[in-house]
Amino acid sequence: MLSREELLRGTRRLASRANPKIREWASLHDRRIRKELGQTLAEGARLAGEALSAPGGGRFRPMALLLSDSGAERPEAERLFSLARQSGIDCYSLSDDCQARISSLKNSDGLALVLSAGPEPADFARLLALAGARWLIAAGVQDPGNAGALARTALAAGFSGCLFLEGVDPLSPKFLRGGMGASFRLPCLSRNIREFLAAWEDVRGRAELVQASANPAGGDYRSEKYPTPLLILLGGERGLPRELAGLPARTVHIPLAGGVESLNLAVAAGIVLFEANRRHAGDFPAADAVSCRKSGVAPRGILREEPPARTVSARGEVNSPPASGVNSGTGGLRNS
Amino acid sequence: MLSREELLRGTRRLASRANPKIREWASLHDRRIRKELGQTLAEGARLAGEALSAPGGGRFRPMALLLSDSGAERPEAERLFSLARQSGIDCYSLSDDCQARISSLKNSDGLALVLSAGPEPADFARLLALAGARWLIAAGVQDPGNAGALARTALAAGFSGCLFLEGVDPLSPKFLRGGMGASFRLPCLSRNIREFLAAWEDVRGRAELVQASANPAGGDYRSEKYPTPLLILLGGERGLPRELAGLPARTVHIPLAGGVESLNLAVAAGIVLFEANRRHAGDFPAADAVSCRKSGVAPRGILREEPPARTVSARGEVNSPPASGVNSGTGGLRNS
Numbered sequence: 001m002l003s004r005e006e007l008l009r010g011t012r013r014l015a016s017r018a019n020p021k022i023r024e025w026a027s028l029h030d031r032r033i034r035k036e037l038g039q040t041l042a043e044g045a046r047l048a049g050e051a052l053s054a055p056g057g058g059r060f061r062p063m064a065l066l067l068s069d070s071g072a073e074r075p076e077a078e079r080l081f082s083l084a085r086q087s088g089i090d091c092y093s094l095s096d097d098c099q100a101r102i103s104s105l106k107n108s109d110g111l112a113l114v115l116s117a118g119p120e121p122a123d124f125a126r127l128l129a130l131a132g133a134r135w136l137i138a139a140g141v142q143d144p145g146n147a148g149a150l151a152r153t154a155l156a157a158g159f160s161g162c163l164f165l166e167g168v169d170p171l172s173p174k175f176l177r178g179g180m181g182a183s184f185r186l187p188c189l190s191r192n193i194r195e196f197l198a199a200w201e202d203v204r205g206r207a208e209l210v211q212a213s214a215n216p217a218g219g220d221y222r223s224e225k226y227p228t229p230l231l232i233l234l235g236g237e238r239g240l241p242r243e244l245a246g247l248p249a250r251t252v253h254i255p256l257a258g259g260v261e262s263l264n265l266a267v268a269a270g271i272v273l274f275e276a277n278r279r280h281a282g283d284f285p286a287a288d289a290v291s292c293r294k295s296g297v298a299p300r301g302i303l304r305e306e307p308p309a310r311t312v313s314a315r316g317e318v319n320s321p322p323a324s325g326v327n328s329g330t331g332g333l334r335n336s
Numbered sequence: 337m338l339s340r341e342e343l344l345r346g347t348r349r350l351a352s353r354a355n356p357k358i359r360e361w362a363s364l365h366d367r368r369i370r371k372e373l374g375q376t377l378a379e380g381a382r383l384a385g386e387a388l389s390a391p392g393g394g395r396f397r398p399m400a401l402l403l404s405d406s407g408a409e410r411p412e413a414e415r416l417f418s419l420a421r422q423s424g425i426d427c428y429s430l431s432d433d434c435q436a437r438i439s440s441l442k443n444s445d446g447l448a449l450v451l452s453a454g455p456e457p458a459d460f461a462r463l464l465a466l467a468g469a470r471w472l473i474a475a476g477v478q479d480p481g482n483a484g485a486l487a488r489t490a491l492a493a494g495f496s497g498c499l500f501l502e503g504v505d506p507l508s509p510k511f512l513r514g515g516m517g518a519s520f521r522l523p524c525l526s527r528n529i530r531e532f533l534a535a536w537e538d539v540r541g542r543a544e545l546v547q548a549s550a551n552p553a554g555g556d557y558r559s560e561k562y563p564t565p566l567l568i569l570l571g572g573e574r575g576l577p578r579e580l581a582g583l584p585a586r587t588v589h590i591p592l593a594g595g596v597e598s599l600n601l602a603v604a605a606g607i608v609l610f611e612a613n614r615r616h617a618g619d620f621p622a623a624d625a626v627s628c629r630k631s632g633v634a635p636r637g638i639l640r641e642e643p644p645a646r647t648v649s650a651r652g653e654v655n656s657p658p659a660s661g662v663n664s665g666t667g668g669l670r671n672s
Contacts, residue, residue: 149600158593185594222614254610257494258521263606264485270603271610274590278558 002078008093011067015095022094025066025102025114034171038117039063041173043105045076048113050181052083057184059118065091068099071110080111104173117171120189125199127161127187129206133229134158134276136269139165139193139244140236148178149266150234151188155179157273158280161187165196165244167236193243200247207231211240211249212272214262218251226276234269338414344429347403351431358430361402361438361450370507374453375399377509379441381412384449386517388419393520395454401427404435407446416447440509453507456525461535463497463523465542469565470494470612472605475501475529475580476572484514485602486570487524493609494616497523501532501580503572529579536583543567547576547585548608550598554587562612570605 014022027033028041040060042051052062065084071077072093084091094102099110121127128135136154141147147168154162168175170188179188191199200209207229211218226232233249235241254263254271262268350358363369364377376396378387388398401420407413408429420427430438435446457463464471472490477483483504490498504511506524515524527535536545543565548557562568569585571577590599590607598604 149603152596153599153603155594156590156592156596156599182594182596254492256492257613258491258518260488260492260518263489263492264602266600266603267485267489267606270599270606274607277593 004072007072007078007081008067011091011093013093014098017098017101019098021092022098022101025112028114029104029173031169031172034117034169038119040115040117040171040176041102042113042115042176043103043108043111043173044177045071045074045080045109045111047177047181048080048111049076049083051113051115051184052080052087054181054184058187059120060115060184061118062087062089062113063116064089064114066094066099066102066112066114067091068094068096068108068110070096071099074109074111076109077111080113084113121187124163124189124191125202128163128199128231129203129229130160131229133160133207134226134280135161135163135229135231136273137163137165137196137231137233138236138269139167139233140238140241141167141265142237144168144172144174145178146237146265148175148180148182150269151175151179151182151186153266153270153273155182155186157270157277159186159273159277161189163196164188164190165193166190166241193241197243197247203229203231204248209233209247209249210276211247211251212268213251213253214239215251216253216255218253221252221254221272221275224250224252226279228280230276232269232272232276234265234272237265340408343408343414343417344403347427347429349429350434353434353437355434357428358434358437361448364450365440365509367505367508370453370505374455376451376453376507376512377438378449378451378512379439379444379447379509380513381407381410381416381445381447383513383517384416384447385412385419387449387451387520388416388423390517390520394523395456396451396520397454398423398425398449399452400425400450402430402435402438402448402450403427404430404432404444404446406432407435410445410447412445413447416449420449457523460499460525460527461538464499464535464567465539465565466496467565469496469543470562470616471496471565471567472498472609473501473532473567473569474498474572474605475503475569476574476577477503477601478573480504480508480510481514482573482601484511484516484518486605487511487515487518487522489602489606489609491518491522493606493613495522495609495613497525499532500524500526501529502526502577529577533579533583539565539567540584545569545583545585546612547583547587548604549587549589550575551587552589552591554589557588557590557608557611560586560588562615564616566612568605568608568612570601570608573601 016022025041028037028039034040042048048065051057051060062084065080067077081091096110099108102112127133136150136159138147138150141150141164147164151162164170170183170190176183208227209231210224210226211233233240233244233247252272254268256263352358361377364373364375370376378384384401387393387396398420401416403413417427432446435444438448463469472486472495474483474486477486477500483500487498500506506519506526512519544563545567546560546562547569569580569583588608590604592599
């Protein structure tokens with residue numbers, strides 16, 4: 001255990017709320033600014049740790065570790081510092097007042113990571129139709145917590161990525177938190193509906209489109225087939241946006257008892273995605289994460305913690321690993 | 337469409353925040369007061385409507401409809417008034433200021449229902465071991481939104497009830513909202529761990545206890561059996577309370593891909609409960625809601641909207657309906 005002085009040696013001190021850095025980081029809660037700067041925030045020790053240690057980190061690259069005076073007292077601080085220094089990024093020591101200016105959390109633990117976000121791949125249509133690909137297409141999801149839970153669920157179900165059509169911003173700090181680090185392992189893209197419809201024209205005939213729907217006229221999710229490449233289309237809190245109603249999708253539904261009209265969005269996604277997963281090439285498919293690594297950025301982090309994942313660069317090169325071990329996960333049920 | 341005057345005819349007007357009724361209703365956000373008074377609040381037009389029209393209403397009985405000046409302008413107000421008058425309950429017209437005193441919601445729609453809550457059945461151990469019963473036992477769940485989502489999921493999966501061990505209060509207005517009305521159709525009980533362990537001594541050998549766990553040493557949820565009477569035990573946000581670790585439960589886990597350590601609580605419950613449901617007497621079991629109706633209270637509401645449910649009174653009488661139609665539900669995926 002390092003002393004506080006040893007811990008903070010070499011950090012830069014920021015103690016004024018008017019400091020331009022503080023103002024810049026605080027502005028990352030604004031979607032427009034995130035897009036302009038190509039940056040976002042991972043708030044909290046756990047999420048920051050995930051970002052620093054996830055293999056590859058997806059499109060995200062750590063830029064700066066921020067540690068408030070209270071945060072520096074936390075047991076997690078030392079490990080984060082050590083990971084940050086291995087990554088060669090700047091560390092900042094912030095007054096609690098400055099930290100409060102930056103944080104969106106009610107009970108912040110005083111630890112945060114500034115991330116640069118690489119551009120989304122331009123040719124996402126190609127990713128959707130890759131052999132073996134399974135994507136969740138979530139249209140009009142508004143709540144970043146719901147969207148984050150969808151990403152985490154898709155990753156756990158062995159899906160290749162999440163595409164959000166309108167609604168949430170996958171760069172939002174609240175989305176990153178809701179996903180508990182899923183964004184660092186799973187490509188989470190966003191497009192508007194028009195762009196998706198154009199891509200669909202390109203992909204149709206090569207990928208299967210299945211809409212998870214409230215309509216009991218659709219097939220029972222338990223008896224349907226889920227061949228790959230598979231796109232599972234899910235409407236948001238207010239259902240499927242009208243512009244997507246005309247798509248030639250096969251629909252599946254979950255029969256509900258007790259007069260229940262609908263399930264929580266992530267619960268419904270969990271049931272359908274895990275059903276698709278169990279049907280996919282036997283009951284225990286290998287992890288199938290496709291990470292859209294920023295082109296030109298060298299792999300980072302502790303790859304040996306993870307089975308090798310097939311990666312897709314922003315330029316679209318596919319790097320298939322040798323046949324990897326099955327990652328059947330730890331089957332956790334604890335967190336919410 | 338009634339005029340505002342016609343709508344409010346016969347209501348009682350409350351315009352002072354100091355009015356004892358206003359103070360009493362505002363205090364229903366306090367767990368201790370709810371228990372003392374045996375009352376709670378259903379906030380919002382949708383939930384109030386569910387409470388007024390759910391068959392039986394479980395242990396809840398409407399006491400008073402509260403309508404703020406802004407709420408009276410909403411299109412839902414007329415239907416609620418009409419339902420409230422059919423139920424013969426009092427209607428109150430509140431100033432917006434009084435309504436704000438009562439509501440816990442950021443964006444209240446100005447409509448709320450005061451409910452009396454009947455006592456929980458004393459002999460709940462008996463309910464757990466009823467033939468065909470399937471209960472979700474959720475231990476240490478803290479967040480009322482999570483708990484509500486669990487109740488809604490259990491109802492949709494054809495379960496007989498939810499038993500919360502410590503953690504949330506099933507009378508909490510936030511829990512009622514999180515469940516989107518599930519509480520009015522599904523018994524949601526709460527006990528402390530000691531009481532449950534005592535009940536378990538009574539039930540063991542007659543019911544199957546299955547713990548949904550993060551431990552991959554447990555059986556794969558897809559290959560396990562789920563015979564009834566079935567108790568599925570689930571830990572809360574921080575895992576299973578230590579006092580329950582020694583129970584002789586069979587454990588099941590959900591294999592997770594992508595290095596994900598755990599799923600959102602309601603997502604995990606959804607996957608396991610729907611799996612148990614599909615194994616139960618074929619793929620399309622009838623709704624199996626057991627409603628703990630307050631003894632002596634006549635059925636209420638629109639029974640024809642629902643398949644007849646087997647009901648259990650607080651005294652423990654079981655009223656089995658004639659074999660009912662299959663309620664395969666509407667398979668909704670919309671709300672969160």
